[in-house]
Amino acid sequence: MAGETGDGNKHIETNSAMSPKYKLTYFDLRGLAEPLRFLLAYGDIEYEDSRFTFEQWPEMKKSMPFGKVPVLEVDGQALHQSMAMTRYFAKQLKLTGDDDWEAMLCDIMVDTMNDFRMQVTGYYYEPNEETKEKKKEVLFNETMPFYLERLDEEVKKNDGHFVKGKLTWADLAIVAMIDFMEDQLQTKFTDNYSNLKAIKEKVLDLPQIKAWVERRPKTNY
Amino acid sequence: MAPTYKLNYFDVRGRGEPIRFIFHQAGVSFEDNRISKEHWGTIKPTTPFGKLPFLEEDGKVIVQSLAIERYLARKFKLIGKDEWDALQCDAVQAFFEADAAKKEEKKAAVINDQAPFYLSRFDEQVKKNGGYLVNGQLTWADLHFVATLQVTCDMLGKDVVASHANLAAHREKILNLPNIKAWVAKRPTTPF
Numbered sequence: 001m002a003g004e005t006g007d008g009n010k011h012i013e014t015n016s017a018m019s020p021k022y023k024l025t026y027f028d029l030r031g032l033a034e035p036l037r038f039l040l041a042y043g044d045i046e047y048e049d050s051r052f053t054f055e056q057w058p059e060m061k062k063s064m065p066f067g068k069v070p071v072l073e074v075d076g077q078a079l080h081q082s083m084a085m086t087r088y089f090a091k092q093l094k095l096t097g098d099d100d101w102e103a104m105l106c107d108i109m110v111d112t113m114n115d116f117r118m119q120v121t122g123y124y125y126e127p128n129e130e131t132k133e134k135k136k137e138v139l140f141n142e143t144m145p146f147y148l149e150r151l152d153e154e155v156k157k158n159d160g161h162f163v164k165g166k167l168t169w170a171d172l173a174i175v176a177m178i179d180f181m182e183d184q185l186q187t188k189f190t191d192n193y194s195n196l197k198a199i200k201e202k203v204l205d206l207p208q209i210k211a212w213v214e215r216r217p218k219t220n221y
Numbered sequence: 222m223a224p225t226y227k228l229n230y231f232d233v234r235g236r237g238e239p240i241r242f243i244f245h246q247a248g249v250s251f252e253d254n255r256i257s258k259e260h261w262g263t264i265k266p267t268t269p270f271g272k273l274p275f276l277e278e279d280g281k282v283i284v285q286s287l288a289i290e291r292y293l294a295r296k297f298k299l300i301g302k303d304e305w306d307a308l309q310c311d312a313v314q315a316f317f318e319a320d321a322a323k324k325e326e327k328k329a330a331v332i333n334d335q336a337p338f339y340l341s342r343f344d345e346q347v348k349k350n351g352g353y354l355v356n357g358q359l360t361w362a363d364l365h366f367v368a369t370l371q372v373t374c375d376m377l378g379k380d381v382v383a384s385h386a387n388l389a390a391h392r393e394k395i396l397n398l399p400n401i402k403a404w405v406a407k408r409p410t411t412p413f
Contacts, residue, residue, distance in 0.1 A: 065342065066339065066342055067338060079308070079312065080312055081311060081312040081314060083311070084308050084311030084312045084314070085308070087308075087311060088304060088305075088307075088308045088311075091304055092304075100292060100295050100296065101292075103292075104283065104288050104289075104291070104292040107285060107287070107288035107291060107292075108283065108284055108285045108288045111285040111287060111288055112270055112284070112285060115270075115272075146271070147270075150269070150270060
């Protein structure tokens with residue numbers, strides 16, 4: 001088995017002949033795979049970025065461990081749950097803060113952003129036109145200001161990052177989500193929140209992230 | 222000096238119960254503060270993101286139930302033996318929506334489709350992992366799973382676990398852990 005170091009890092013050995021083979025499977029979207037793609041890009045970790053169409057999904061679903069994607073295969077073993085996987089790589093790349101408390105602060109910010117994301121996705125995929133209009137009102141008038149004000153305040157309090165004035169996976173994952181949510185809503189909603197706008201720009205300017213964003217497939221969200 | 226803990230949640234099991242299970246299993250004392258609906262209106266604006274539960278550790282407020290569970294699990298050594306195990310614990314969140322179980326029109330879909338879909342896979346996972354969800358050892362994933370499923374079964378009005386042999390045995394094993402058994406016997410009785 002590749003790279004058994006006995007300290008919990010047995011599956012990550014970049015730049016070595018024993019690197020695990022990674023294959024990420026997801027829709028041809030950014031969505032919930034994008035935080036993980038950002039981490040992999042940041043860490044210069046090679047992987048097969050496999051994308052399927054909506055037509056192919058019903059068949060693909062059957063072979064996924066819990067019928068959902070993203071799924072990451074590591075030397076043939078299938079992992080799932082986007083945030084679990086993203087957190088794992090964050091740990092390998094030392095992007096979880098300096099201790100368990102800071103690691104938790106990262107989790108808190110990412111999960112909070114995820115709560116916000118679910119409200120947006122719930123609106124985006126609402127099939128009933130009338131309900132969708134009502135949801136849009138609540139979303140734009142209440143939910144978005146509520147979250148954006150507080151998230152902006154967190155970045156301000158934390159010297160330009162989401163956690164303790166330093167780059168963590170919370171910054172990468174949240175910016176990845178902001179990036180596709182702004183496309184779902186066709187609104188650059190961070191433009192009016194200076195601290196959020198700044199961290200978004202800071203992350204998108206990181207060389208590995210910038211290069212990834214330039215070469216990744218263009219998708220609706 | 223050991224920290225003091227205060228858990229703040231509604232007077233139900235819901236998303237607070239996995240946290241309570243973790244404290245009890247670890248034998249760590251905490252104040253189990255239950256907030257009434259009337260009182261919640263006053264408290265809500267003082268919380269970071271207007272939601273429960275939140276945990277206070279020596280007065281520092283932390284939110285997001287899963288973040289809290291993971292943090293405590295790590296502290297109390299209920300997170301497996303390495304990062305790979307920790308990842309497997311995190312992956313046990315693939316659940317049917319507990320909230321969907323509350324809505325009458327969604328109950329049938331949960332009972333007939335989602336529950337069998339997820340539970341048959343978890344049943345297989347427990348079988349493969351020596352009677353636990355992760356790598357043959359007790360972790361917070363087991364505590365979270367059993368606490369949350371009890372809530373879901375109560376919402377659905379049906380014991381959806383009973384027909385899955387490995388999960389039924391797993392549930393019994395977890396509920397028979399001495400500290401968990403003692404807690405369940407004395408905890409307030411709530412609808413979910």
